[in-house]
Structures are given as C-alpha cells and as structure tokens.
Amino acid sequence: MTQAALATQIAADDSDAEVGLEASIAAACARVAPLWPLKNFVAVNPFLGFASQSFAATAATFERVVRTRILMPRVFYRQALEQGRIDDAALTQAMQLHADTGLDLERLKQMIRADAPSGAPPAVVATVAEVLDRLAEGDRYVSLVAFMIDEISAFCASYFDEGQANWPNPARKLKLYAAWRTLAMVDRNPEVMGIRGFRKSVASLPDDPVKAIGLIVERLGIPVRAIEDYLVRALFDLGWSAYARYVGWIAELDGRRDDTLLELLAIRLAWGFALFEARTDAAFRRAWAQAMEEAAKLPFDHRLDETPELAIDVVLQEAYEIVFRRNLIAGLLANATGAAPFHRADRPAVQAAFCIDVRSEIFRRALETAFPEVETIGFAGFFGFPIEYVPIGHLGGGAHCPVLLKPAFIVCEEVKNAEPFEEAEVLGLRLLRRRVAKAWKSFKVSAVSSFSFVETGGLGFAAKIATDSAGVTRPVPSPNVDGLDADVTLRVGPQLAPGRLKGRSTGFAGSQAVDMAEAVLKAMSLNGPFARLVLLAGHGSTTVNNPHASGLDCGACGGHTGEANARVAAAILNDAHVRDGLRARGIDIPPDCWFVAALHDTTTDDVKLFDEEDVPAALVADLARLKVGLAGAAHLARLERRPLLGIKDAANADAAIKARSKDWSEVRPEWGLAGNAAFIAAPRTVTRGLDLSGRAFLHSYVHEQDRDHRVLELIMTAPMIVASWINLQYYGSTVNNGSFGSGNKVLHNIVGQLGVLEGNAGNLRVGLPWQSVHNGARFVHEPVRLNVFIAAPEAAMDDVMRRHPGVCDLVANGWVILHSLRSGGTDVRRCIGPGVWEAASHE
Numbered sequence: 001m002t003q004a005a006l007a008t009q010i011a012a013d014d015s016d017a018e019v020g021l022e023a024s025i026a027a028a029c030a031r032v033a034p035l036w037p038l039k040n041f042v043a044v045n046p047f048l049g050f051a052s053q054s055f056a057a058t059a060a061t062f063e064r065v066v067r068t069r070i071l072m073p074r075v076f077y078r079q080a081l082e083q084g085r086i087d088d089a090a091l092t093q094a095m096q097l098h099a100d101t102g103l104d105l106e107r108l109k110q111m112i113r114a115d116a117p118s119g120a121p122p123a124v125v126a127t128v129a130e131v132l133d134r135l136a137e138g139d140r141y142v143s144l145v146a147f148m149i150d151e152i153s154a155f156c157a158s159y160f161d162e163g164q165a166n167w168p169n170p171a172r173k174l175k176l177y178a179a180w181r182t183l184a185m186v187d188r189n190p191e192v193m194g195i196r197g198f199r200k201s202v203a204s205l206p207d208d209p210v211k212a213i214g215l216i217v218e219r220l221g222i223p224v225r226a227i228e229d230y231l232v233r234a235l236f237d238l239g240w241s242a243y244a245r246y247v248g249w250i251a252e253l254d255g256r257r258d259d260t261l262l263e264l265l266a267i268r269l270a271w272g273f274a275l276f277e278a279r280t281d282a283a284f285r286r287a288w289a290q291a292m293e294e295a296a297k298l299p300f301d302h303r304l305d306e307t308p309e310l311a312i313d314v315v316l317q318e319a320y321e322i323v324f325r326r327n328l329i330a331g332l333l334a335n336a337t338g339a340a341p342f343h344r345a346d347r348p349a350v351q352a353a354f355c356i357d358v359r360s361e362i363f364r365r366a367l368e369t370a371f372p373e374v375e376t377i378g379f380a381g382f383f384g385f386p387i388e389y390v391p392i393g394h395l396g397g398g399a400h401c402p403v404l405l406k407p408a409f410i411v412c413e414e415v416k417n418a419e420p421f422e423e424a425e426v427l428g429l430r431l432l433r434r435r436v437a438k439a440w441k442s443f444k445v446s447a448v449s450s451f452s453f454v455e456t457g458g459l460g461f462a463a464k465i466a467t468d469s470a471g472v473t474r475p476v477p478s479p480n481v482d483g484l485d486a487d488v489t490l491r492v493g494p495q496l497a498p499g500r501l502k503g504r505s506t507g508f509a510g511s512q513a514v515d516m517a518e519a520v521l522k523a524m525s526l527n528g529p530f531a532r533l534v535l536l537a538g539h540g541s542t543t544v545n546n547p548h549a550s551g552l553d554c555g556a557c558g559g560h561t562g563e564a565n566a567r568v569a570a571a572i573l574n575d576a577h578v579r580d581g582l583r584a585r586g587i588d589i590p591p592d593c594w595f596v597a598a599l600h601d602t603t604t605d606d607v608k609l610f611d612e613e614d615v616p617a618a619l620v621a622d623l624a625r626l627k628v629g630l631a632g633a634a635h636l637a638r639l640e641r642r643p644l645l646g647i648k649d650a651a652n653a654d655a656a657i658k659a660r661s662k663d664w665s666e667v668r669p670e671w672g673l674a675g676n677a678a679f680i681a682a683p684r685t686v687t688r689g690l691d692l693s694g695r696a697f698l699h700s701y702v703h704e705q706d707r708d709h710r711v712l713e714l715i716m717t718a719p720m721i722v723a724s725w726i727n728l729q730y731y732g733s734t735v736n737n738g739s740f741g742s743g744n745k746v747l748h749n750i751v752g753q754l755g756v757l758e759g760n761a762g763n764l765r766v767g768l769p770w771q772s773v774h775n776g777a778r779f780v781h782e783p784v785r786l787n788v789f790i791a792a793p794e795a796a797m798d799d800v801m802r803r804h805p806g807v808c809d810l811v812a813n814g815w816v817i818l819h820s821l822r823s824g825g826t827d828v829r830r831c832i833g834p835g836v837w838e839a840a841s842h843e
Helices: 003-030 055-066 074-082 088-097 105-112 128-135 145-160 176-184 198-203 209-220 224-235 240-253 260-278 282-296 308-338 358-370 420-445 450-469 512-523 563-574 576-584 617-641 650-660 710-717 719-735 794-803 805-812
Strands: 350-355 374-379 387-390 398-400 409-415 488-491 533-540 594-601 607-609 678-682 696-700 748-751 755-758 786-790 816-822 827-833 836-839
Touching: 003 209, 003 224, 003 260, 055 224, 055 308, 074 105, 074 308, 088 105, 088 308, 105 308, 128 145, 128 260, 128 282, 145 176, 145 240, 145 260, 176 198, 176 260, 198 260, 209 224, 209 260, 224 260, 224 282, 240 260, 308 786, 308 816, 308 827, 350 358, 350 617, 358 374, 358 617, 358 696, 387 563, 512 563, 512 576, 512 710, 533 563, 533 617, 563 576, 563 594, 594 617, 607 617, 617 650, 678 719, 678 816, 696 719, 710 719, 710 786, 710 794, 710 805, 719 786, 719 805, 719 816, 794 805, 794 816, 794 827, 805 816, 805 827
Parallel strands: 350 374, 350 533, 387 409, 533 594, 678 696, 678 786, 786 816
Antiparallel strands: 374 696, 387 398, 409 488, 594 607, 748 755, 816 827, 827 836
16 A cells, blocks of 8 residues: 555544544433523423433443433332232233343242342443542542532533623633633642642643544543443533533524533543543552453443343333323223213303413312313413513513424513503613612622621511511512513514514514414314303412422423413404404304413412403403302312322411412422323313322313324424423432432522532532422322323324334333323223334223
C-alpha cells in the first residue's frame, strides 16, 4: 500500500470511528428522560429512553449498566403473597410470560422467602468515579465521588439559574462545556481536595466537546462494546442530565438543534478523566483494568436467564400486577352486566366535562350521586386548545398544553369592558406592584442588607407568622390569583382583530376557531343533544410551601391550572360566529345552550365558576341548581378522600381538608395522582356506577361517532401517552425513590428556581418526593403499570399502532397493558402486539 493510500485508509478509519462515537453519544443521550422546571413541573416517564425494549430487559439494563433497580425489594412481594395480593394462579401465569427463566412454582415460592443477595450484578460497566468509590469502600469523604457530583451540580445551578442567584455565573454567555472549561482551568478547589493536576487535565482536552469525549474514551481504554453503556452510566450519575435533556426537548419542539446534554456529558467525562490521571497508584490501575475487562464481556442483550435473582423479582412483579388487573377486569365486567343501566335523557339537564385526571373520577362519581340528572364527560384538561396564556401585565406566558405539543395560539388576558386608558392604568399598576415586590425581595436576600432586615423588621412579622401557622391566613397568595382585583377576561374569538405580542399573532383568525371547536366537540364525543348548561371544568391545586406544587396542577395544561383553557373553550363555543360555522358542518348547538368555564380545586374539591354574569337570564335557575349539585359533590368527594388523608372526624372533614391547602407545614396537602393504574376510553355508561377509587383516567369516547378513527388515533397518541408518563413516574418514584424520585421533601432546597436539592448540596433530584407516594407507614401508590381499556374495534387500534411505532413499543414491550372493551364492556381482550389479541383473565 502506497503512503497516500495508507493516509487515505487512516483518514477513513478515523472518520468511521468519529461517526461511531457520535452515534454512541446520540444513543446514550436519547436514554435520558427530560425534567421540567418547577414552574411547570409535569410528570415524565423516567424510562422514556428505554421504550424500544421490553420492561424485563430494561430491568436488566438498569441493574447491569446504571446499577439501580426498577423493581420493589423482595420483601414487598413476600408480604403481598402473605396478604393474598399474589396467589399461585398469578405466579403460574407470570412464569408463563417469562418461560426463559426456567422457574417452577415450588422453587419460586422458596425463593420468595429468601432475600435477594446484595452486591452488584455481574458484568457492570463501571466509571472511574465508581472504581474510586469501591476502593474507598463507599466513604464519601475519601472517594471524592460525592465531591465531583457537588462541584458539577454547583456549576450547573449557576449556569442554568433563572433568577435565584444574586451573583450570576460570569461565563454563562458561553456554551455549557466552554463555560465550565473556562472556569475549571482557574479553579483550585479540586486540587485543594486532592485531585492533583486537575487544571492541567482540563486544559489538555479539546475545545470541541465531541472530540473531548473521543479523547477521554480512548485514554481510558473503554472497550468498543461498552462505550455507549459507559456514556449512559455517566449521564445517569447526574440529575442535571434530565434538565439538560429538557432544554434539548424544548429546542426540538421549535425545530432547533441543542447540544446541552452532549456538553454536560463532556463535563462529566472530563471530571472522570481528571480523577483517572490523578490516581497513578497500582491499586487503582489494577482495579480499573479489571473493570475494563468485565466491560468487554458485557452481553449484547439483557436476558433474564443470565440474572436469575432479577428474573425472580420480575416474575413476582408480573404476578402482583396480574392480580390487580384481574380484579379490575372483574369489576368492569360486573358493572357492565349487573349494574342498573343509566338511561341517557334526550336532553340532559347539565353536561359537565372534567379532565381525565384520576382525581376527577372521584368528583364525577360524587356529582352523579348528588345531581343524578347530570351527564359527566372526560377529556384532557386543556380542552383541545394548545395555547400560550399571557396573564395581564406580563410580556410572555406559559404553554398550556401537553408537553408533547407546541402551543398553536397565544391568548392574552385583558380588562373586561375597559377603555384603552383604563386597561393601561391596570397594566401599569400591576407592573409597578411586581417591580416593588421584586425590589423588596432583593433587599431582603442581598448579602449586605439581609441581616439588618431581620434584626429590624423581624418582630413586625410576628402577627403574620401566628395567623399563617394557625391557618387563618395564607403564607403566600393563592397560586390561582395574581394579587390584583381586576375584572379580567380573555382576548379570544375570531370577531376580534389579532393583536401582536413580541411579533407573534394572538387570538384566533379566520376559520381557526370553528376548526378548533369542531375538533374539540368531536374528540369529546359531544355532538348533541346539548344540555342547557355545559360545564367545562379545568383543575388546579392550592397549596403553600410546596416546590412541586405545579405537579399537582394539570399535566395536560403543561403543569398549569386549567382555568385559561376552560375559559378559552367556553368563550369560543359561546361565540355566535363559531356556532354558525359549526351548524354549517352539522353540529347544531341550540341557542339556549351555554358553556360555563370552571376550575376544580383538587386539594379542597371546591369548584369555582367563571364569568357567571355572562350566563343568560333564562339559565340563572339552571345555574343555581348546578351550583347546589357541585357543592353536594364536593362534600361527598371530601368524605371519600378523608380516610386516605388521615382525617378521622367525618363531621369536620370539609374544614380539615380545606385547612390543608393553607398549612405551610403540611407535607401531604393532597395525594395528587397517587394510585393511578388504569386508563379507560369508553362511553360513560361503561363505568358509571363503578367505584374506581380515584385510580382511573376516564376519557369519553364513542367509537360509532368516530368513523375515520381520527379521534381514536388522537387518544392513543396523546392522552394515553401522557397517562403512561404519569403512571411510570409514580411507579419509578415508588420502586426506587433514591434514583427516580426527589427524596424527603422536608429537606428540599430550591436551586436556580429550576429544581430541588435534598439538603444544602448534592445532585439535582428528579421525580416525586417520598411523601407523594408513602404516608409514613405504607405505600399509598401501588407500583403497577398502566392498564388501558378502549372501547374500539381491535383492527382500528392495530392500525394506529402500526402507524405510530412509539405507541406500538409501549404496548408490545409491556409498558402499558392494552385491552379492548367489546359488546358494551362485557367482553375484554388483551393486546399482545398489533394483530395479536387474546381473552383477558378475570378469574
């Protein structure tokens, strides 16, 4: 081979290696699930990047690569067996699902009585930090691993800060890796802590993060087989990886490329590289060489027969879920065949649409008891309007739609029936109040004035502290109130000329409003007859001293309350021009029908109605009856929720539950979506009268009205996915709160206004607090995957899965358990994969 040919071959090999490295980096980054910031914290599936492989294989991946569990401890299943929550029939069925484990019933029951052995599973892909930790026998003060995490976390907190820090990061205008490297090359702190040559190691790395990763992988001698797994292991060391993935997620929605997560990966590997170069002793080098030998032997798949102890726990988890699913199916079948039928009136007295949120199931059932003439409807709480909502006096707003979507419209709040000068006055007053509040807060927390403020002003807050502690007043205003008593409305409707907001169109123009209204009504299976009053109830939560408060609001509204979406939907559907357009398309809303927006407070179960003064005089009596029914339903819902909240006195339930929303010491103001386990898309007649204990997402769907199955496709690709995200976040935060949750909320400290630390330093925590899934004595959330029941033709669901690989992965790989409801709910079949359905067991 000539010298020129050799040079060409070397260049080609280098190019292939670089392409392979970039593919490994992309694959590793895709494994990380995003973490939304606190201001719009929403549930996210922590296993999002693993949906393309089975639940069981993912359990093996996490144990071998990430070194963490996604199953409950063995003792949990043992107790379930003793309590009858698992039986022999379920164990037998679970073993049939995992025949490759080679287990038999007697051996399995013997193994249940023994605890799983401790220690790392075989063929673990180790990082430098982990090898150091092993040598130090887990002593965080010796291993420097905790120090590394603290340092990276502190840098990320200052770089991503959204206004909490008084002294901003001086390099934050640079990209993440460049900013870190600029500061790290002059930072003596690591060397003081014993990492020799840290600045020199950082300076020796390339400016380009991809090249830096390539150089580190080469110098560390990572086997080619283990490169992707090594990168995954490094990313999962950092909670900030999830936030960096969120930054990229938002960029992707805008059609942009973002490399923040890649650059954070380069930072994490650079730290490991510095630790590697600082340790030249023989003990470490031997340990590292052994770790790389083990990594080279890592199998290409993750079969359960290679991890027998894990296989036992996977089978036990399957059996636990089988018993739950069997009981749920039996309840559905009994309700469909034995319950007294609900006879729908030709025209219901009231139709009330609530979010599909599991907390709405309790309230809907209570409303149907207190007001039997009502017909309740379930639909995603953003009511089909993907909006960016801009409160009055703000220059920008938040996305009030599922995080899978990008807002299509901007809706602005304005003063109702006001002249331009009056609205300007209100805007000016609101902006002035915000500026004064911001200046006052800056004064209170600044390094110079904070101590003098406490010394001179502390006693002045004694009365406020006393009334807040007694629950007479709130420590902060209600999150649903801006603080200004202005009569406001929303700028919506095609009759208004579009405004402008930062160069973007606002409002709905042309036929947009009619198009949206038609789509929403069809998606709700609400094509008529229409009641005289149609309630559209969004939902939100009112709590204090709760960093994760937005996680109790509406996930379909992007972690906001559903007030804006409900008011937009009502305004559009009440508009005469829109109704004319709908009538031309075959949807005739009678003149005496009126849509009323409302907000269901899931903490107190109060329902607030909006724009009551706009309700026609002829419907005032109807509105009064509805308010009586809502009040009765609220009382019944509180009585049902009372035992789970630990309130013993039924007579005092209303006051006690309302007090929780004002109590700044209450770590469990409500249980949120704890217990969620099912998603049912069917006519309400299938579930009406069935007590689902606030554990089911209920979506109204009548497939006979959905001839082209577009609504079915929407349900399976949006609400079902969101419900799965919620379910798996609760699952992860229950089975392993240390890895997928945020720990003890009483130790939380907000960082950067983005997330929380558990204590005064450490990693960014993801997921739900321990108090969201455990009441101090037992788990309130049961770790079961989402059971989906849809009353639709199986062939139509098969078609949706074939056209949407992401949906197919969730079903075929066991992340959701899909069933069909046939013959009015009297026949239930389970989907194994597209085109493969089998009878579902209920005995």
